[in-house]
Amino acid sequence: MKHYSVKQLAKLAGVSVRTLHLYDQIGLLKPASRTEARYRLYGENELLRLQQILFYKELDFSLQDIEEILNDPHFDLIHALESHKLSLRRRQERINTLLATIDKTIVHLKSHQMLSHEELYAGLPKETGESYRKEASKKYGVKTVETAEDQLRSMGKVGFDQLKTEQKDIAAKLFALLNEDPHSALVQQQIAQHYHNTRMFWGTAQSLDLQAEAYAGLGDLYVSDERFTMVDGKSHPEYAQFLQKAMRYFAETQLK
Amino acid sequence: MKHYSVKQLAKLAGVSVRTLHLYDQIGLLKPASRTEARYRLYGENELLRLQQILFYKELDFSLQDIEEILNDPHFDLIHALESHKLSLRRRQERINTLLATIDKTIVHLKSHQMLSHEELYAGLPKETGESYRKEASKKYGVKTVETAEDQLRSMGKVGFDQLKTEQKDIAAKLFALLNEDPHSALVQQQIAQHYHNTRMFWGTAQSLDLQAEAYAGLGDLYVSDERFTMVDGKSHPEYAQFLQKAMRYFAETQLK
DNA sequence: GTAGGCTATGACGTAAGGTAAGAGTCAAGG
DNA sequence: CCTTGACTCTTACCTTACGTCATAGCCTAC
Numbered sequence: 001m002k003h004y005s006v007k008q009l010a011k012l013a014g015v016s017v018r019t020l021h022l023y024d025q026i027g028l029l030k031p032a033s034r035t036e037a038r039y040r041l042y043g044e045n046e047l048l049r050l051q052q053i054l055f056y057k058e059l060d061f062s063l064q065d066i067e068e069i070l071n072d073p074h075f076d077l078i079h080a081l082e083s084h085k086l087s088l089r090r091r092q093e094r095i096n097t098l099l100a101t102i103d104k105t106i107v108h109l110k111s112h113q114m115l116s117h118e119e120l121y122a123g124l125p126k127e128t129g130e131s132y133r134k135e136a137s138k139k140y141g142v143k144t145v146e147t148a149e150d151q152l153r154s155m156g157k158v159g160f161d162q163l164k165t166e167q168k169d170i171a172a173k174l175f176a177l178l179n180e181d182p183h184s185a186l187v188q189q190q191i192a193q194h195y196h197n198t199r200m201f202w203g204t205a206q207s208l209d210l211q212a213e214a215y216a217g218l219g220d221l222y223v224s225d226e227r228f229t230m231v232d233g234k235s236h237p238e239y240a241q242f243l244q245k246a247m248r249y250f251a252e253t254q255l256k
Numbered sequence: 257m258k259h260y261s262v263k264q265l266a267k268l269a270g271v272s273v274r275t276l277h278l279y280d281q282i283g284l285l286k287p288a289s290r291t292e293a294r295y296r297l298y299g300e301n302e303l304l305r306l307q308q309i310l311f312y313k314e315l316d317f318s319l320q321d322i323e324e325i326l327n328d329p330h331f332d333l334i335h336a337l338e339s340h341k342l343s344l345r346r347r348q349e350r351i352n353t354l355l356a357t358i359d360k361t362i363v364h365l366k367s368h369q370m371l372s373h374e375e376l377y378a379g380l381p382k383e384t385g386e387s388y389r390k391e392a393s394k395k396y397g398v399k400t401v402e403t404a405e406d407q408l409r410s411m412g413k414v415g416f417d418q419l420k421t422e423q424k425d426i427a428a429k430l431f432a433l434l435n436e437d438p439h440s441a442l443v444q445q446q447i448a449q450h451y452h453n454t455r456m457f458w459g460t461a462q463s464l465d466l467q468a469e470a471y472a473g474l475g476d477l478y479v480s481d482e483r484f485t486m487v488d489g490k491s492h493p494e495y496a497q498f499l500q501k502a503m504r505y506f507a508e509t510q511l512k
Numbered sequence: 513g514t515a516g517g518c519t520a521t522g523a524c525g526t527a528a529g530g531t532a533a534g535a536g537t538c539a540a541g542g
Numbered sequence: 543c544c545t546t547g548a549c550t551c552t553t554a555c556c557t558t559a560c561g562t563c564a565t566a567g568c569c570t571a572c
Binding site: 272274275277291293294295318327 | 528
């Protein structure tokens with residue numbers, strides 16, 4: 001009868017010696033016998049069992065499961081395989097979701113910086129855009145408008161578009177509060193929602209101080225660019241100013 | 257300014273306290289400050305960072321990678337995501353392979369026991385099958401034939417079919433050795449190949465003694481059922497007997 | 513006799529926490 | 543004032559399936 005040393009068996013089956021030591025230790029694959037010096041000796045039976053082990057390992061079963069499968073001849077292997085299939089399917093679906101999310105994230109990131117100054121005002125007649133800039137700059141200062149534009153630009157096209165869509169939702173709620181005090185708890189609660197949503201488009205984490213500034217600046221932009229506060233095609237400058245006040249107050253009271 | 261205790265932050269973000277302890281320990285997310293009693297205090301900034309961490313964790317990034325991504329603003333995130341996509345794709349392909357293998361295995365197992373006595377002899381006119389049985393039983397004893405049939409049945413339809421296909425290959429080699437001594441090294445070497453292939457269809461591991469018996473019994477079956485030794489539609493009883501001798505010799509010398 | 517190769521056991525490390533022990537902290541109620 | 547209960551701290555061991563030493567014993571060849 002043939003017998004193999006650890007190294008021979010390991011080489012034969014393509015595993016490491018350590019693996020055989022482990023399998024011996026946990027009782028998954030014991031050597032047929034030992035020499036006087038406690039050297040492990042494996043026989044043909046052990047080679048066969050090892051091959052079975054490796055087969056199930058290929059299928060991603062845990063060593064514990066493999067031991068149950070091999071030791072209990074009445075083990076319901078088909079059932080085990082079916083449930084294993086299910087878990088593999090779940091893993092696959094999860095990976096699909098991950099891939100989709102990553103793709104979205106990549107698209108999102110790539111659209112960053114792609115927003116040039118022209119794109120920022122695309123959709124508006126150039127002169128109109130410029131005139132709004134001038135008017136807003138007069139009212140709020142050149143620096144404020146530029147800061148707000150930078151902030152918006154860093155948000156990327158996707159964020160930009162989504163932000164507009166988002167506005168529709170929040171507009172419905174805030175529009176009803178137009179006559180409330182922008183500093184009231186009622187309004188501030190909605191603004192908090194808006195802040196948390198908006199923040200998701202702002203790349204890497206910044207200090208709260210910076211975020212406060214940026215958020216307040218975004219409110220300024222609302223005033224400087226009517227597109228953000230258009231509802232059903234009509235601009236609502238008083239809504240923009242309402243929002244600006246509410247956002248700045250939020251930034252100053254909640255974020256500092 | 258708001259501040260959160262470990263438990264509050266944990267609950268807010270849906271992680272465990274231990275997780276926050278760990279993130280603190282590895283420097284991934286340090287508390288903004290500590291109380292006098294060394295209680296951890298987290299602020300709004302930490303909540304934001306934690307949410308970023310969880311986002312990347314959702315994408316199956318390791319904590320190490322996440323730390324690099326978050327700490328280095330110049331990190332090439334798009335590149336990291338692309339390569340992450342690749343590794344996810346590989347995992348998905350691997351899972352696809354596993355699923356296919358499992359399906360095959362299940363089919364294989366299900367065809368076990370489905371092989372009734374009639375199916376065993378399907379394809380042969382019933383009387384022919386019966387007559388072969390009788391003749392073989394006379395020559396080798398009823399018990400031998402039944403044992404061989406059981407063995408074959410336990411192999412399942414898939415194994416049964418594949419075994420026949422397999423025979424075509426080995427037949428080409430062994431047919432040329434028909435006039436050699438079945439016990440010669442030349443023949444025995446081919447038989448060893450055959451044994452190792454055949455064994456793959458024999459479900460769970462058995463003792464070598466049992467395998468030896470089964471393998472020898474399979475040789476008997478070859479003689480009792482001409483379908484195994486048909487080459488181009490012609491039966492070759494002398495080939496069957498040659499095989500039987502070689503297999504029995506192999507079982508007795510190599511497997512005991 | 514010794515060099516080189518094989519073997520044994522034991523122990524530590526990995527990733528991302530879970531679980532638990534022992535001790536200190538804090539606010540509320542009696 | 544004291545106790546109770548909830549919370550927190552640190553330390554440390556457990557998990558998977560091994561890889562990687564470290565130390566020591568064994569075996570064979572020259």
